[in-house]
Amino acid sequence: MPERPLVWLLSAYRSESHASWVNWLSNQQDLPVRFRIFELPGRYFRWRIRGNPLSWMAEFRDALRQECPHHILATSMVDIATIKGLHPELAGTPVTLYFHENQFAYPVGDRQHSSIDPQMVQLYGALASERCLFNSRFNLESMLQGVAELLRKLPDAVPDNVVDQLRAKSSVLPVPVDTVNIDTVTIDTTPEKIDSTPVILWNHRWEYDKRPDRFEALLDAVGSRDIDFQLALLGPRPSKVPVELSRIRTRYADCIIADGMVPRVEYEALLKRAQVVVSTADHEFQGLSMIEAVSAGAIPVVPDALCYREQYPDCCRYTPGDVDDAADRMTDALLNGQKVDISRWTTASTRELWRNLMTYFSLPAGVTEVTNGSNSWDFYTG
Template identity: 25%
Template sequence: MSILLIEAFYGGSHKQLVDLLKEEMEECVLCALPAKKWPWKARTAAISFMQMVPHNANYRVLFASSVLNLAELVALRPDLGKLKKVLYFHENQLVYPVQKCQERDFQYGYNQILSWFMPKHKLAHLEKIIGVKRTGDAYQREGLPTQQQSGAPGSLTKTSSVRLEPGLCEGQPGLPATQPERPPSPLATPEASSKAGASERTNPCQEGDKQHLTFNPCNILSGADYQQRPLHVVWPHRWEHDKDPETFFKVLLQLKEKELPFHVSVLGESFSEIPDIFSEAKKALGSSVLHWGYLPSRDDYFRALCMADVVISTAKHEFFGVAMVEAVYCGCYPLCPKALVYPEIFPAEYLYSTPEQLFKRLQNFCKRPDIVRKHLYKGATAGFSWAALRGKFRALLAAEAREDLRQMGLSHKLAA
């Protein structure tokens, strides 16, 4: 048990990654908290893990996602301070889009700063961007009290069989079968923090009022030749504001107004707070909708991607974009913003700069769907597979740090 995997938000791409590492790496132990109440986890996970993680002299490497305030955990558990630490960033909370016109909750970004070593020139640039100033060993932002400072790709699509009970450190003898999640600090209530930051996340399979339908490709192909059926657009993203569903549906409704033929499948997880645009768009799109909602079965999800022609992203914040790469693997033609991480992954012909450009591309595809159905993707995707990345992860999680690995910038490239 030389590798300690810590995940404060055990769900979605967070779960996908640590499950894969647990399955593929020898001598791993995984400690995790349930994928709900994200703001509460970001504030208090370190105190929960302080109590959950058993003392073990065999730990050599600590791997955690940036939901955890790593600096706080090390302060609470000095025995973990000696380990080599790898911090995986699924997102950057300093620039994560806010949902409402309100002052950003600085605590989430501040946690990431505390957990992440930065060279002096990058630190100075960061201070300038986010509007903080340093006085000695303290940071101060206008209107906020001074706070003391304490002392880095892949579409990992391999299916994992690892299962972990919520709030449990797996692989440690003597632990109870379940470990209750402890909210140990009154710094913020879950309700208040969910309004100030990211929305509260819950397991969509447990929500009785949401539509989780089984996808049946026969409903698409019956009575229509493949080449003759309308263009099929898929949007396989979380139903949250940072994915900008408003822009996506605005473009589709423009196509609808022009009476252009198309079908749409809106996949991805929905959480406790669903943007109003989803119910409004479903009604307005009417018969153009082929599928609407979360697909619990991974096979059904990939089958749905295989039946689609075009996959679209309208995201405002993206470190990698697993869903887009998975859709390309399934044969979809990608259309992505010419921003964020996308230009690093997709060739220029798959990028658009404005919603108007996206509309024009889709308008042409609606008129000639055979264009995308005959198209062969021109980018390279093999490098994002687990087969290509396995060796890099093994080297990264080796007990001894190496300078060349520190320069690889894996934390930026690894998926979100």
């Protein structure tokens, strides 16, 4: 039996979500392709997005002496245009660029300097790729809108139809999210542990783009309505404790049932207990932790923006920045909320789309009929 075609899987920034995607994909059984994985640590963002071709240069040269890939699947952090220039052997290798995020819609923090370099890396990468995949329609549309806005600002010699070219080769394919089997999750039911007070879950990074300040304001607004709740404050946090987290710890000390990163078994038990999972984010391209919590039964309370419009009904979405509206949604979710079906965004529904994409990767160059073109892996048309 001939060996399966080789796909290089390039991830230039191994953050938690990117790592989960790489691990899931590489662990799938009976795919028509095999992977060679190249990753770089998820730190030093500015250096990583500009420097990955240099960091990988020697490793790629060694790998190319052994075997050229049939296809390249790279994250949008990968400077694939420069990589192709440094390695002529890859000039004819088709590339699929996967956008977990796009730098055109990523908010800039107060301590960060504004630069178009990350945007240009992604623009050149998209133009140099055969196709571009995005984990949500919001991600795709915000990228194209951002490209159009950037091109309008450039002084001269800007080609026509760049956005049209990108749209023609772009489609949506979410990261698969494994659900929690709540039937197998056990919760401590000893008398002193039993408490029917509803749990509000926060399971995001405690960083500026997730807006913990708005979460704090939302808790204060709900608390002022004399509604009892418990808090599970999860998600990674920086070494210097955010002021919002410090104030929440002080103000709601008696309500907190979990605070910090917890073992997976405990995390799943908290998902099962949660009545509400909340987001106050300024940016979210797919919202993996939200999907995971909602699939376990938590009721989402999210901004009416970002990827959330594709995922959750109107009753779960509040006007962004409107604390009173958010508090109304939270109150309703705590007292009367109905569970939401998020199954379409989970592994059970997206696995086959990813398998179709891998089948396409395995075909000779230019062949599309067998997989019915991009329709076979597009989330909205496949």
